Amino acid sequence: MSEYALFVGCVIANRYPHLEKSGRMVLENLRIKFKDIPEFGCCPNPTGTLQISREAWTAAAAHNLCLAEDKGLDILTFCNGCYETLKSANVEMKNDPHHKDVVNKILSKVNMEFKGSINVVHFLEYVYKIITPEKLKETVVKPLTGLRVATFYGCHYGRPSSIVDFDDPIRPVSLDRVVEALGATSVEYLNKHTCCGSAISGIDEDSQLILLKDKLEQIDRVKADLICVICPACYMQLDGNQRKVNSKFGTNYKIPVLYLTELIALAQGIPPAELGLNFHAVKMKELIEKF
Amino acid sequence: MMISSAFRKEMSQTEIGKTINYCYQCGTCAGICPAFRVNSNYNPRRLVEDILLGFKDKLLNDKNIWLCTTCHLCLEVCPQGVLVSEMLFDLRHMAVAIGNIPENIREEGVRVFNTGLNLPNNPAIARRRTKMGLKENLMTPNVEVIQTILKEVGFPKLIEKLPEEGGNE
Numbered sequence A: 001m002s003e004y005a006l007f008v009g010c011v012i013a014n015r016y017p018h019l020e021k022s023g024r025m026v027l028e029n030l031r032i033k034f035k036d037i038p039e040f041g042c043c044p045n046p047t048g049t050l051q052i053s054r055e056a057w058t059a060a061a062a063h064n065l066c067l068a069e070d071k072g073l074d075i076l077t078f079c080n081g082c083y084e085t086l087k088s089a090n091v092e093m094k095n096d097p098h099h100k101d102v103v104n105k106i107l108s109k110v111n112m113e114f115k116g117s118i119n120v121v122h123f124l125e126y127v128y129k130i131i132t133p134e135k136l137k138e139t140v141v142k143p144l145t146g147l148r149v150a151t152f153y154g155c156h157y158g159r160p161s162s163i164v165d166f167d168d169p170i171r172p173v174s175l176d177r178v179v180e181a182l183g184a185t186s187v188e189y190l191n192k193h194t195c196c197g198s199a200i201s202g203i204d205e206d207s208q209l210i211l212l213k214d215k216l217e218q219i220d221r222v223k224a225d226l227i228c229v230i231c232p233a234c235y236m237q238l239d240g241n242q243r244k245v246n247s248k249f250g251t252n253y254k255i256p257v258l259y260l261t262e263l264i265a266l267a268q269g270i271p272p273a274e275l276g277l278n279f280h281a282v283k284m285k286e287l288i289e290k291f
Numbered sequence B: 001m002m003i004s005s006a007f008r009k010e011m012s013q014t015e016i017g018k019t020i021n022y023c024y025q026c027g028t029c030a031g032i033c034p035a036f037r038v039n040s041n042y043n044p045r046r047l048v049e050d051i052l053l054g055f056k057d058k059l060l061n062d063k064n065i066w067l068c069t070t071c072h073l074c075l076e077v078c079p080q081g082v083l084v085s086e087m088l089f090d091l092r093h094m095a096v097a098i099g100n101i102p103e104n105i106r107e108e109g110v111r112v113f114n115t116g117l118n119l120p121n122n123p124a125i126a127r128r129r130t131k132m133g134l135k136e137n138l139m140t141p142n143v144e145v146i147q148t149i150l151k152e153v154g155f156p157k158l159i160e161k162l163p164e165e166g167g168n169e
């Protein structure tokens, strides 16, 4: 499909609009056609609503899928949580007619019907599979040469692999290839596959911060200049809570965290001032001076 | 401790749940589990064992079952094809059904039901969005439609606030 329904998700839209800003600019630079659907609701969150009720999670996701189906558009999303939710609901209903019937019975109360006519794509998946790193490279005007980037995929991008099947579920490579296409060096670090801790922030703060500290420690050890993420929840945790780790453990981490579209935007020559990088918790003056 | 011999059967009723019967307690899931690594009160292998042994009461009242980060690593590495993470989601659903739900998760459910969004629109962000040249409020779902859907699956009951134990009724 040549045009997409953009699913920004509530965390980016209502907490980190600067990520949306860079996202929209990059979509235009990459000539990806997209529309907004204002009626989109909560995806809903796999770490929230899915933990309460599988039926509620699927039915609310199906509502979003139907809105895009009505317009004949595939869904393109910037958020891992939205991706896992919408993709799982879509694939599971497509594969299981009985499951689809059960959900459609619920949707009939609001005069909607899931048909199974669209696909759900993550922005990284799109760049990696459809644009390809080679073509992305051609859009780069300021190569990120010399930058050491620690990529972090988060948990809800490539798993479960029965649903998402184009990258390795434990050692994915797509983001590394994309970052390299921008001219940067992707650096390896220990326990890359491990959760950043974001999902249990409201349950057990100690565990949440230990997971985050572990991640920062490993990334700091390999002297990365920045962390590149593809999920606003990882962004919230890695950027927003570095300070908490520092005050709890007496560390002094100041590793900039960039969402993928911000990094692409910089490589494509969009001036940093247009990106709202000042809204990041970890400041990146030195990094910006390179652009 | 109360033991429910029917619990294993109860959990095995779904496509997800029935995979639990293949568990041979190797502990591979625990080996990769980030929640277990930082807090030994949470151990997916042990949770599976407790389900198989029928410790229903203990499990559904145990706050520690909520320490899972939902990362799905356990599901990917289990040599027996047990859908560990998904099956443990279902365990949590049983806890929620008897009123055992962490407050932050319950509040998220309430926000989704009341506004159609986990993070609702708010004036400060709307101003920032406008200044950035973005649409004031990006997501404006039809709350009535979403509520009708959620009512149909019994969601409101699951996110009701129960009276505090020992409090005045």
Ligand code: SF4
Binding pocket: B022, B023, B024, B025, B026, B027, B028, B029, B030, B044, B045, B048, B077, B078, B079, B080, B081, B082, B084
């Ligand atoms: S990895 Fe699978 S078989 Fe091994 S203990 Fe965990 S659930 Fe059981």
Ligand code: SF4
Binding pocket: B029, B032, B033, B034, B035, B036, B044, B067, B068, B069, B070, B071, B072, B073, B074, B075, B084, B085, B088
């Ligand atoms: S999904 Fe939960 S139980 Fe499974 S590895 Fe991740 S934190 Fe552990």
